[in-house]
Amino acid sequence: MTNIDKSPKRSSTKFLFASAFLIVALVAGSIYVTFAPQGNEETQIRLPATGEIREKLRPLAIGDMAALFVADEVEDRKAIAFEDDNGGAVTLGDWQGRVVLLNLWATWCPPCRAEMPALDELQARLGGEEFEVVAVNIDRGGTDKGEAFYEEIGLKNLGFYYDGTSPGLVRELAVIGMPTTLLIDRQGREIARIAGPAEWASDDAVRLIEAAIAADEG
Numbered sequence: 001m002t003n004i005d006k007s008p009k010r011s012s013t014k015f016l017f018a019s020a021f022l023i024v025a026l027v028a029g030s031i032y033v034t035f036a037p038q039g040n041e042e043t044q045i046r047l048p049a050t051g052e053i054r055e056k057l058r059p060l061a062i063g064d065m066a067a068l069f070v071a072d073e074v075e076d077r078k079a080i081a082f083e084d085d086n087g088g089a090v091t092l093g094d095w096q097g098r099v100v101l102l103n104l105w106a107t108w109c110p111p112c113r114a115e116m117p118a119l120d121e122l123q124a125r126l127g128g129e130e131f132e133v134v135a136v137n138i139d140r141g142g143t144d145k146g147e148a149f150y151e152e153i154g155l156k157n158l159g160f161y162y163d164g165t166s167p168g169l170v171r172e173l174a175v176i177g178m179p180t181t182l183l184i185d186r187q188g189r190e191i192a193r194i195a196g197p198a199e200w201a202s203d204d205a206v207r208l209i210e211a212a213i214a215a216d217e218g
Contacts, residue, residue, distance in 0.1 A: 033108075033109045033110070033112070034176060034177035034178075052215065053185060053191055053212065054071070054072075056211050056215045057070050057191065057192055057212060061208075063202070064199040064202040064203075064204040064205060065194075065204045067195070068192055068208070069195070070191065071190060071191055074189040076188060077173075077182070077184055077190050078091060078092050078093035079092075079093065080092045080169065080172065080173070082136050082161050082162060082163040082169060083164065084160075085143075085160040085161070085162075092188050093188055095184075096186065098129065098130060098131055098132055098186060099130065099131045099184065099209065099213050100132055100183075101119075101132075101133045101134065101182075102134050102181065102183075102184055103119055103133065103134070103136065103179060103181045103182075104138055104163075104170065104175060104178060104180050104181070105135055105136070105137060105178065105179045106137065107137070107145045107146060107149050109179060111178070111179060111197040112178050112179040113149065113153075114197060115179060115197045115200060116149075116155060116158070117153060117155070117201075118198075118199060118200040118201035118202075119201075120155045120158050121157075121200070122200045122201055122205060122209070124156070125201075125206065126206065126209055127157060131212075131213055132159075133158060134161060135159075135161060136161045136163050137160070137161065137163070138163050138166050138170060138178075139162075139166075140164075140166050143162045146160065175195075179196065179197055180194070180196075181193060181194045181198065183208075183212060185212070191212075
C-alpha cells in the first residue's frame, strides 16, 4: 500500500503549483474562451501517405502559426455533421477532395469574433476547388445571432454553417475552448489544429494552407 505524505512541505508545494496554474489559466482566458469539463462521392485524386503531409506542415508551425499542433495520428472526421445556411444536413465528407479549415466559433466568444474577418479574407484568397474555410457557429438557440454577426461585420466569402447540438460537436471533436480550428485533408482526416485565435490572413497561414494543398496533390 502506498503511504500518502501529508507533511506541510508537500502541501505547500501543491498550493504553489495550483496558484501558478490558476494565474496561467486566467491570463490564457483573456485570449481564449475555455469550456468547463463536459462529460461525398469518392474522389479520384491520388493521395500520398498522411505522414508525408504532416512532415511538410511541421516546419511551418512558426510565426503566426506557431500554435499549430500537428497530430501524430490522424482522426477520420468525414462523419462530423452540422447544418448549412438553409438548415440542411451536411457532413465534412461533403468536402472530400478538398482541404478544409474547420473553424468552430460563437458570438459570445470575443477572440472568435476578432478572427472571423481574417478567415473571410483567407477564403477569398484561397477558397475554391482545392480548399475551403468551413466556419461552424455553435451559439445556442438558433442561427439568428450568428447570421446577424455576419451581416454586422460584412462577411462576404464565408458560408454560414451551424451546429445546434451544443455541446455535441464540441464534445465529439474534443474541443476545450473557443475558437478551435482543425485542418482537414482531402480524405476528411484531421491532421492538425490550433486551439485559440490565429492570424488566418497572414503570410504564415497562407504558406501553411498552400503546403497542405500541395502535399495532398502529391
